[in-house]
Amino acid sequence: MEMEMESPFKADILKGKVGLITGGGSGIGFEISTQFGKHGASVALMGRRKQVLQAAVSALQSLGIHAVGFEGDVRNREDAKRVIESTFKHFGRIDILVNAAAGNFLVNAEDLSPNGFRTVMDIDSVGTFTMCHEALGYLRKGGHGRNSTIGGLILNISATLHYTASWYQIHVSAAKAAVDSITRSLALEWGADHDIRVNGIAPGPIADTPGLSKLAPAEIKTQAREQLPLSKIGDKWDIAMAAVYLVSDAGKFVNGTTLVVDGGHWLNRPRR
Numbered sequence: 001m002e003m004e005m006e007s008p009f010k011a012d013i014l015k016g017k018v019g020l021i022t023g024g025g026s027g028i029g030f031e032i033s034t035q036f037g038k039h040g041a042s043v044a045l046m047g048r049r050k051q052v053l054q055a056a057v058s059a060l061q062s063l064g065i066h067a068v069g070f071e072g073d074v075r076n077r078e079d080a081k082r083v084i085e086s087t088f089k090h091f092g093r094i095d096i097l098v099n100a101a102a103g104n105f106l107v108n109a110e111d112l113s114p115n116g117f118r119t120v121m122d123i124d125s126v127g128t129f130t131m132c133h134e135a136l137g138y139l140r141k142g143g144h145g146r147n148s149t150i151g152g153l154i155l156n157i158s159a160t161l162h163y164t165a166s167w168y169q170i171h172v173s174a175a176k177a178a179v180d181s182i183t184r185s186l187a188l189e190w191g192a193d194h195d196i197r198v199n200g201i202a203p204g205p206i207a208d209t210p211g212l213s214k215l216a217p218a219e220i221k222t223q224a225r226e227q228l229p230l231s232k233i234g235d236k237w238d239i240a241m242a243a244v245y246l247v248s249d250a251g252k253f254v255n256g257t258t259l260v261v262d263g264g265h266w267l268n269r270p271r272r
């Protein structure tokens with residue numbers, strides 16, 4: 001059981017906001033949903049697995065958070081449209097879109113089929129664009145449910161894999177590189193035209209996530225002790241706090257950046 005960490009932010013920092021979080025039913029997406037809720041936001045979770053969503057929504061509601069779950073696959077444009085519309089119908093506005101849904105598995109490039117490559121690109125990159133595209137009508141200033149001066153926010157969950165090169169991750173590295181590029185392009189166009197801020201977070205190794213258990217079993221946990229500059233693996237809480245910062249007014253001049261939250265992990269070289 002993880003220790004409950006107190007937030008350094010005021011509890012009403014996101015009061016009145018509505019967030020839609022893809023992949024919000026589990027992992028980092030769920031922790032972001034939880035912390036948005038604890039800081040005053042209402043949250044809609046989108047995911048493919050009904051039972052996972054239901055359990056997540058119940059857990060949030062038991063904390064007194066206004067939460068709802070909608071089944072859907074970000075690869076399907078109709079699902080994206082329906083879930084965004086349903087979120088608006090349920091809460092009357094959408095302020096924040098978090099793209100946390102991601103696909104992943106370890107495979108060497110030689111054994112990865114083009115369709116396997118495409119599958120992860122479809123989830124991470126095309127899925128992110130699709131959600132942003134379908135949500136624009138709600139997020140832009142003067143959009144459905146909002147006044148004509150304030151736009152919403154987009155947060156894309158990325159990775160640091162593609163800053164260098166990562167073994168057995170050609171598909172995810174390519175997909176996250178595209179996500180970072182989407183973050184910059186939308187920050188430029190939609191910042192200027194619609195007052196929407198678009199940012200990303202690149203988590204490092206984070207305890208108790210599919211990313212860590214599936215991709216970096218056992219050895220990273222022992223390696224981490226010696227190799228991570230801060231000598232530890234991060235918590236989902238660390239990512240969620242960065243998310244709260246970026247979508248709050250504290251981050252009002254931050255646009256088009258992907259904030260690395262990895263304890264300095266990707267910079268690491270062996271000590272000599």
Ligand code: HXC
Pocket residue numbers: 102103104105106107111112113114115116117119120159160161172204205210211212214215
């Ligand atoms: C090789 C694989 C494969 C595997 C799927 N494929 N799994 N290839 N090794 N383990 C190939 C298939 O052979 C197929 O290609 C194509 O991918 C589609 O497979 P499906 O099973 O039909 O896809 P689908 O059911 O849609 O599932 C896609 C999925 C997804 C990507 C496997 O279910 C998934 O990843 N779920 C896990 C979600 C997750 O863990 N998220 C957290 C991500 S962490 P062919 O050619 O055979 O048709 C993260 C962190 C990154 O992103 C940074 C870490 C440090």
